[in-house]
Amino acid sequence: xxxxxxxxxxxxxxxxxxxxxxxxxxxxxxxxxxxxxxxxxxxxxxxxxxxxxxxxxxxxxxxxxxxxxxxxxxxxxxxxxxxxxxxxxxxxxxxxxxxxxxxxxxxxxxxxxxxxxxxxxxxxxxxxxxxxxxxxxxxxxxxxxxxxxxxxxxxxxxxxxxxxxxxxxxxxxxxxxxxxxxxxxxxxxxxxxxxxxxxxxxxxxxxxxxxxxxxxxxxxxxxxxxxxxxxxxxxxxxxxxxxxxxxxxxxxxxxxxxxxxxxxxxxxxxxxxxxxxxxxxxxxxxxxxxxxxxxxxxxxxxxxxxxxxxxxxxxxxxxxxxxxxxxxxxxxxxxxxxxxxxxxxxxxxxxxxxxxxxxxxxxxxxxxxxxxxxxxxxxxxxxxxxxxxxxxxxxxxxxxxxxxxxxxxxxxxxxxxxxxxxxxxxxxxxxxxxxxxxxxx
Amino acid sequence: xxxxxxxxxxxxxxxxxxxxxxxxxxxxxxxxxxxxxxxxxxxxxxxxxxxxxxxxxxxxxxxxxxxxxxxxx
Numbered sequence: 001x002x003x004x005x006x007x008x009x010x011x012x013x014x015x016x017x018x019x020x021x022x023x024x025x026x027x028x029x030x031x032x033x034x035x036x037x038x039x040x041x042x043x044x045x046x047x048x049x050x051x052x053x054x055x056x057x058x059x060x061x062x063x064x065x066x067x068x069x070x071x072x073x074x075x076x077x078x079x080x081x082x083x084x085x086x087x088x089x090x091x092x093x094x095x096x097x098x099x100x101x102x103x104x105x106x107x108x109x110x111x112x113x114x115x116x117x118x119x120x121x122x123x124x125x126x127x128x129x130x131x132x133x134x135x136x137x138x139x140x141x142x143x144x145x146x147x148x149x150x151x152x153x154x155x156x157x158x159x160x161x162x163x164x165x166x167x168x169x170x171x172x173x174x175x176x177x178x179x180x181x182x183x184x185x186x187x188x189x190x191x192x193x194x195x196x197x198x199x200x201x202x203x204x205x206x207x208x209x210x211x212x213x214x215x216x217x218x219x220x221x222x223x224x225x226x227x228x229x230x231x232x233x234x235x236x237x238x239x240x241x242x243x244x245x246x247x248x249x250x251x252x253x254x255x256x257x258x259x260x261x262x263x264x265x266x267x268x269x270x271x272x273x274x275x276x277x278x279x280x281x282x283x284x285x286x287x288x289x290x291x292x293x294x295x296x297x298x299x300x301x302x303x304x305x306x307x308x309x310x311x312x313x314x315x316x317x318x319x320x321x322x323x324x325x326x327x328x329x330x331x332x333x334x335x336x337x338x339x340x341x342x343x344x345x346x347x348x349x350x351x352x353x354x355x356x357x358x359x360x361x362x363x364x365x366x367x368x369x370x371x372x373x374x375x376x377x378x379x380x381x382x383x384x385x386x387x388x389x390x391x392x393x394x395x396x397x398x399x400x401x402x403x404x405x406x407x408x409x410x411x412x413x414x415x416x417x418x419x420x421x422x423x424x425x426x427x428x429x430x431x432x433x434x435x436x437x438x439x440x441x
Numbered sequence: 442x443x444x445x446x447x448x449x450x451x452x453x454x455x456x457x458x459x460x461x462x463x464x465x466x467x468x469x470x471x472x473x474x475x476x477x478x479x480x481x482x483x484x485x486x487x488x489x490x491x492x493x494x495x496x497x498x499x500x501x502x503x504x505x506x507x508x509x510x511x512x513x514x
Contacts, residue, residue, distance in 0.1 A: 056489070062488050062489050062490070062491070062492060063492055064492060065492040065493045065495065065496035066496075088493045089489065089490035089491065089492055089493025089494060089496075090490065090493050090494070090497075092489050092490060093486055093489045093490050096489075100471070100475075104468050104471060104472065107464070107468050108465075108468055110464065266497065270497055270501070271497060271500070274500050274501050274503075274504035275504045277501065277504075278501060278504055278505055305442065305446070308442060327498065327501050328498050328501075329494060329495050329498040329499075331498075332494040332497055332498050333487065333490070333491060333494045333495075336490050336494055337479070337483065337486060337487065340479070340486055341476060341479060344472050344473075344475050344476045344479075345472075345476055347472050348469060348472035348473050348476070351465075351468060351469055351472065352461075352469060355461055355465045355469075356458070359458040359459055360455050360458055365442055365445055365446060366445070367452065368445070368446045368449070368452060368455065369445060369446065369448075369449030369450045369451055369452050369455075370447070370448065370449060370450060370451030370452065370455070371446055371447045371455060371458075372447035372448055373451075374455065374456060374457075374458060374460075375447075375458065375460055375461070376460070377460050377461050377466065378460065378461050379447045381461065381466075381469050381473075382443065382446075382447070383443055383447075384473055385469075385472075385473060386442075386443055388473065388476050388480075393480075394477065394480045394481060395476050395477060395479075395480035396475075396476040396477075396479035396480045396483070396486075397476070397480075398480060399479065399480060399483045413505075436442065437442055437443065438442065438443040438444060439443075439444050440442065441442070441444070441445045441449075
């Protein structure tokens, strides 16, 4: 077989799905033994992660900014749908992140015994859908993947969540499904505009749509993807979903799902509509500042450990908005790095929270105390992830947030007053993080 | 949060809970070690995407230029 023409990206996307097809045929031992579905899903996700790393290492050239390993197969010619995958610098790091986090979240689900076949099957479907979101180069395929990925997350929250799981899952699906409608309308409007109809993202980009249509589509995308990121005031599903989901699903939510919002903002709003983006960049920066401060202040009010970390996520994702709004190389690079770094750190925090919740059965901060003597390793680990989250120098959060700051200061397009106020307020947000993570009750 | 949970008044019901096991420690470390790696050697991550984000920002400056020209026309 010719290894150069082998569809590696399709293999990455479809491999977990193959695993998901095996699981329903396993004999289910409800509530007793989950070793079979668990080990199968772990094996598939591990091989998938290795495949992602190997393909990116061997076949992908990071010095080339264009799309690589492109695969285009006409799927439904009557509506122009193509199975079109490709990888570039925007998708490559997020693929590695998504592969790692999904594998680790399956490993963190070691003790899930309730309907284990379904649980691990949903994790595998989720892995496929995520890969498709990050790799898809066809708008409709991207949209299908974006919708497909909602179903496993909804079920994972609704079946394996906490007491108010149905409320949280319904809120999640309502927010994201309504937002998807705007994404679909904006994307189709751009596909239909001009002389030719095309769903291919690079071909839509080369149409260079301008005027009111571009402006309206930009807003559609911003609201649609803003729900996922999440942007204030569309963030309210996040603390509920995190508060009710079990720890592995929270790892997926924080580690991968929020990054889809940032990725899609870069891919659609910045890449397809650069002119509108330049006009609205200050608005994005203001939204980012609100996210940083509002998320941090919200975190103070939470008694539940996971809800507090969720609000801290809202605050940290504000830096992604700041970086994207800075519209220069440093800012966008900082936004990418912040997505990677927050994915790792938030997943670590949710994971350690889940591990002591399994033992203490409480997430309420006032109900806990004096655990440092009983759980010294957990304490060290939790403290280390908190330090990472508050951007301690030497950890990834520091590099990404300082890059975003530099990106904004070096953007000559903004007045110096605007830049200094932005930096000042964002810095206040940075100071608030250590307070609510470590000292404040 | 850390202060209250780990140093606050001892809760008798939580006096005997078990420590993280080896599997959990491995999962945790595989998340924290990459953050340290990126923190000390950010090139590992930046190399993966830098050319694309640079191209994206290049496109933005081009768009800016086009915008100015269209005003003068």
